[in-house]
Amino acid sequence: FENDAVRHLFKQIFKASLQLQKDDSKKHLLVSRKKQAEDTVVTLGSTQVGNGTPTIVAGPCSVESEEQVRAVAKALKNNGVTLMRGGAFKPRTSPYDFQGLGVEGLEILRRVADEYELQVISEIVSPSDIELATKYVDVIQIGARNMQNFELLKAAGNVNTPVLLKRGLSATMEEFLHAAEYIVSRGNKNVILCERGIRTYEKWTRNTLDISAVPLLKNESHLPVVVDVTHSAGRRDILVPLAKAALAAGADAVMVEVHPNPAVALSDAQQQIDIPTFDQFMTDLHASKLFPSLVESK
Amino acid sequence: FENDAVRHLFKQIFKASLQLQKDDSKKHLLVSRKKQAEDTVVTLGSTQVGNGTPTIVAGPCSVESEEQVRAVAKALKNNGVTLMRGGAFKPRTSPYDFQGLGVEGLEILRRVADEYELQVISEIVSPSDIELATKYVDVIQIGARNMQNFELLKAAGNVNTPVLLKRGLSATMEEFLHAAEYIVSRGNKNVILCERGIRTYEKWTRNTLDISAVPLLKNESHLPVVVDVTHSAGRRDILVPLAKAALAAGADAVMVEVHPNPAVALSDAQQQIDIPTFDQFMTDLHASKLFPSLVESK
Amino acid sequence: FENDAVRHLFKQIFKASLQLQKDDSKKHLLVSRKKQAEDTVVTLGSTQVGNGTPTIVAGPCSVESEEQVRAVAKALKNNGVTLMRGGAFKPRTSPYDFQGLGVEGLEILRRVADEYELQVISEIVSPSDIELATKYVDVIQIGARNMQNFELLKAAGNVNTPVLLKRGLSATMEEFLHAAEYIVSRGNKNVILCERGIRTYEKWTRNTLDISAVPLLKNESHLPVVVDVTHSAGRRDILVPLAKAALAAGADAVMVEVHPNPAVALSDAQQQIDIPTFDQFMTDLHASKLFPSLVESK
Amino acid sequence: FENDAVRHLFKQIFKASLQLQKDDSKKHLLVSRKKQAEDTVVTLGSTQVGNGTPTIVAGPCSVESEEQVRAVAKALKNNGVTLMRGGAFKPRTSPYDFQGLGVEGLEILRRVADEYELQVISEIVSPSDIELATKYVDVIQIGARNMQNFELLKAAGNVNTPVLLKRGLSATMEEFLHAAEYIVSRGNKNVILCERGIRTYEKWTRNTLDISAVPLLKNESHLPVVVDVTHSAGRRDILVPLAKAALAAGADAVMVEVHPNPAVALSDAQQQIDIPTFDQFMTDLHASKLFPSLVESK
Structure with missing residues (x-):
């Protein structure tokens, strides 16, 4: 030698x-580009996620009441946003925190969404609730804490409802793609990947938005990529620049939490934006030229 | 002002x-010391975890066959170890990796354990399997990837079988204790906490063993604390010093993976130790004076 | 109570x-906005950094020869870029790696820069070289490994030459701003902050570009903010989306490494781009509307 | 294929x-074992670091006055500890924090050390102070923030005084060993490696003590390894278990900060221990059998 x-x-x-x-x-x-070169496009009502035109997902952290959801839905409608998120089953760090309204929350979401012609995205946390969820939601969200809850991934792979899969708190790109593979390999091809910040030493943000994940995932996979700016930042003052950065980096959608009165929210009170702030957020994005104007988008 | x-x-x-x-x-x-000053002691057959005398948990990563489990069980018996771990339901990063033998694996574990008078610790990954598991195992393990699978925690809190809860890949101490609280607050007080390394930038080890977690958890909580040296290190050459460090820091038990022939193991081939190495591991611990001698421990 | x-x-x-x-x-x-509300603008020849119009810093990782620097300088000139970076003193992990040409490197940079009417940015690593450096460079770079080399910061604070200060590998925002304060408090107010990625567990990129740092630093401080996309990514295929994201997030400049023949580069061979790729990089940025067109920028 | x-x-x-x-x-x-199989032993007066018998390094974070240093020196002497640390040049995050007494601090350390027959370890932060330092100190400390201040490493490699090199805040094992190589390759073979915790997301400790670093460094290198428990923990209540863990893992020495009155300390007030606590710390270590008794050690 x-x-x-x-x-x-x-x-x-x-x-x-x-x-x-x-x-x-x-x-x-x-899930890889090598297996499928063309982009997967997930059709949600009149909106397509992954077709090259970016879109917005917005809504309250938790569903608290029909009035609350209706106020947000109206704001979405006014801003040309058709995808509404809202939590009915809430995975909370402490067992003593508000755990969500459960099925009642899903019912509220569905009712209000139908009224305003919106699509509903809501998190499911138990494999046994996946079947039930398909009756109420247009997109099943699997949260960061459950990214490697493989039983949940398998259950979501067995239905046809699209899935929005969030990256785990400290998941590598490789683990993230393999988690998506659990769903796709069971037959459900409508998976949307969601970067929501990773856990690092830096504490000025709740998580560190890994912006590089956007082009990496787009290059490596044909699945659409969404960026959740609210959970990345954990603060309101940098949501607009983060949303612009996400769009500039090639994200197919930006997700943001909106609440009629964040100060009294039952979860994430520090980071949700109120409706006037959301209106301004949308105005800023439209003005950035990174996002189609309201007229164009109709 | x-x-x-x-x-x-x-x-x-x-x-x-x-x-x-x-x-x-x-x-x-x-789970806090403020609520209960005295240590929780979990009795598993003739062994008590948390009573001040440290103990060992050992066994294969995955149950692959009855012969394999029997070979390990015999080695445990010879070394005075009564707690046997073994995976029947395996949470794997890729859907194409070996997913475990399932219930058949639990049956093997139970049969061999009874033969050698051992206690069985095995991971359960689905809330709907918790009830079933109580028929086969003495301790339900909840893995790192499921530390915030709150539905699983709740299900484990509803039974009486002791639970070994592993710290999440990047869980804070606070999140770890709150996850335990999910179980204890449902009525199951026999929870054992397991530090198994956290994810950091350092790549010479698979995870970074957070040795400080041991005294912090012992101070803050009355629950027993185990250190899984195999998953922390992800390599064989430093298992003895890590085990000694864990015991010196106050751990109630050390967990280590043992396989009759690691080179052909269906999971974790790089880090399991073979039986002669396990014998030497035990000899080294006894010699360290950090651990009761075989005679004393009987 | x-x-x-x-x-x-x-x-x-x-x-x-x-x-x-x-x-x-x-x-x-x-360095805080509370102390000075208006933006600090650093004037470098005909270019102003921090005045609202973003700019580009480009050049080789290491100065290797006059021919190499000239080839890059010409490419910069052709693309309307006036700020040229290049390393003469190289802080390398191993003592056996190429340590840079030293003063000879600074001389080459100055000579070529004058020829092409460019401004020179080069790293200085020893407090005793700061005085010397002011004769050759227009901007003194203080590298990530030296962000808390307080003697070097103090020396840089004692001269008038502008300083580009890179964020440490795992520096918090607070530590970064305090490091800048070491320079400014000595009298040198021309400090440019540079985000270059932080060290995390994720290995698909060399570092994790902390895009949130851009708006956070712009909000908290009046100093200009640059994003080094090359050291963040450590790979070539995502430089354009990262540069766009940086500009969209509000960065005053983007820094990128360019080498006539990266394959034979004496450092960072994996991540520098060649000249045709740089031309395309600039074309893409101009097309993005996040960056003034070449005509506008003149 | x-x-x-x-x-x-x-x-x-x-x-x-x-x-x-x-x-x-x-x-x-x-610095590797492959190059030199036998352990490097650094002789400091009557104490040998790296010869298989562990030892203690103790002293104040900063030298504040002769009285303060004398009080600590006396406590060291009483406990059979011969290696005294103390900071004269203090690298501080903020330019407005106490920066140390400088040369006056070194003079105090030397005077008191001679009086009590102790060896002095003190941090040097500027290459130009290395020569000067050799007149006052027995061991030059290079701090975590300067681990990749290569000019400082080179200067320390050019003298004969032993060097205690601390691991950087987020340095890999490989970078740490290469930093030591900078010193050794210049001719100074008396290098002691110091693990002092790495920066992670976990905030119950100031840093995360990477206990695996001890056996990894001992296996890979022939240099002695010290563990600084004070900077790892950043809190007093877990210093004894961490020190025991370090010794059990094979550390050649443990370093701890002691101050006569921590509440009024000019730096690190939260984590230094007072003299009665130090006495108890030593008593606990002796009792652990991980450390030679006072009688044996004489």
Whole structure:
């Protein structure tokens, strides 16, 4: 092995083999670009996620009442936003925190969404609730804490309702794509990936928005990519620049939490924006040229 | 507010209030020392976890066959170890990796454990399997990826079988204790906390063993604390020093993965130790004086 | 303290005091917006950094020869870029790696820059070289590894040459601003802050670009903010989306490494772009409308 | 390449080559075990660091006065500790914090150390102070923030005074060993490595003590390894278990900060221990059997 020529030869073989190994390990992933070159487009009513025109997902952290949801729905409608998020089953750090309204929350979301012609995105946390959820929601959200709850992923893979899968708190890109593969490999091809910030040492933001994840995921996978700016930032004052950055980086949608009165919200009181702030948020995005104007988008 | 005396007064009030706030937020946690001063001791057959005498948990990553489990069980018996771990339901990053033998794996574990008078610890990943599991296992393990799978925590809180709860990949101490609280607040008081390394930038180990977690958890909570050295290190060459460090820091038990032939293991092939290495591991721990001798422990 | 009214009162005082404390601790920072509301604009020849019109900094990782620097300088000139970076003193992980050409490198940079009417940015690593550097460079760069090399910061604060200060590998926003304060408090007010990615567990990028740092720093401080996309990404395929994201988030400039032949570069061979790729990079930025067109920028 | 036999062959070559590459890249490091199998022992007066018998380094964070240092020195003497640390040049986050007494601090340390027959360890922050420092100190400390201040490392490599090199806030093992190599490759072979915790998301400790670093460094390198429990924990209540863990993991020494009156300390007031607590700390370590008794150690 001390002979230079042999060493050189080995290095060449090594490099070729390394590439081979890598290609090998990725070649069976259904979520990869290598398996499907064209973008997956998820159709949600009149809106398409992943077709090159970015869109917005907005709504309250938790569903608290029909009045609250209606106030938000109206604001979405006014701003040309058709995708409404809202939490009915809330995964909370403490068992003593508000755990959501459950099925009653889903019913409220559905009723108000139908009234305003919106699509509903809501988190499901138990495999046994997936079937039930398909009756109420247009998109099943799987949250960051459940990204590697493989039983939940499998259950979501067994239905046809689109799934918005959030990246785990400290999930690698590879783990994120493999989690999506759990769903797609079961037959449900309508998966939307959601970057929502990762956990780092930095505490001026609740999480660190990993903006690089957007182009990496778009390059590696054909699935649409959404950026949740609210959970990334955990504060209101930088939501507009983060949303612009997400769109500039190639995100298919931006998700933001809106509440009629954040100060009294039963969860995430510090980071939801009120309706006038949401109106301004939308105005700023339209003005940025990174986002189609309201007229164009209709 | 510019007046010094007023500022000073405010600072005093501030500090008092701060303490008050903190005390307030922790005062309802059932897992805290403030709520229960004496250590919780979990009795597993002839072994007690949390009574001041440290113990060992060992066994294969995955149950692969009865022969494999029997070989390990025999090695445990020979070394005076009574707690056997083994995975039947395996949460794997990729859907294409070995997913475990399921109920068949639990049956093997139970049969062999009874033969060798061992206690069985095995991971459960679905809320709907908790009831079933209580028939086969002595301790239900909830894995790192499921630490905030609150539906699973609730289901585990509804039974009487002891629970070994692993810290999430990037869970804070606070989140870890609140996850335990989900179980205890439902009525199941036999919870064992397991530090298994956290995810950091450092890649010479699979995870970074957060040794400080041991005294912090022992101070803050009355629950027993186990350290999983195998998943922390992700390599074999430092298991003995890590186990010694865990015991020196006050851990109630050390967990280690043992396989009759790690090279052909269906999971974690790089980090499990073979039986002669396990024998040496036990010899080294006994020699360290951090651990009772085999004679004493009988 | 058990009385609810008293508790409520204390909480109000607590919150007021908390804000007071925070305001207090920040009030003396010269780099803060509270101390200076208007933006600091650093004038570098015909280019102004921080005046609302974004700009580009480009050049090789290391100065290797006059021919190499000239080739890059020409490409900059062709693209309307006036700020050229290049390393003469290289802080390298291993003592056996190329350590840079030193003063000879600075001489090359100056000569070529004068020829093409460019401004030179180059890293200085020793307090004793700061004086010398002022003869050759227009901007002294202080690298990430030296962000808390306080002797170097002090030396840079004692001269008038503008300073580009890079965020440390795992520096908090607070530490970053305090490092800048070391320079400004000595009298040198021309400091440019540079976000270059932070160290996290994610390995698909060399560092994790903390895009939130851009609006946070712009809000908190009046100093210009640059984003180094090359060191953030550590790969070439996502430089354009990251540069767009940086501009969309409000960065005053984007820094990128360019080399005539990256494959033979003496440092950072994996991540520098060649000249045709740089031309395309600039074309893409101009097309994005996030950046003034070449005509406008003249 | 699709042929299985060829693939298998390539994999074998790949693995062999991979090992070869790795061995290759490490083979020139003077700090590695491969280059020197036997332990480096650094002799400091009557104490040897790295000879298999662990020892203690203790002293105040900052030198504040001769009285303060004398009080600590006396406590060290009483406990059989011969290595005294103390900061004269203090690298502080804010330019407005106490920056240390400088040379006057070194003079105090030397005077008191001579009086009590102790060895002095003190941090140097500027390459130009290294020569000066050799007149006053027995060990030059290079702090975490300066671990990749390569000019400082080079200057420390040019003298004969032993160097205690702290791991950077987010330095990998590889970067740490390469930083030591900067010193050793210049001719100064007396380098002591110091693990002091790394920066992670967990905030119950100031840093996360990476206990695995101890056996990893001992295996990979022949240099002595010290663990600084004070900077790892950033709190007093877990110093004893962390010190025990460090010793159990194979550390050659434990470093702890002691101050006669921590409440009024000019730096690190929250984490230094007072003298009675230090006495108890030493008593606990002696009682743990992980550390030679006072009688044995004499």
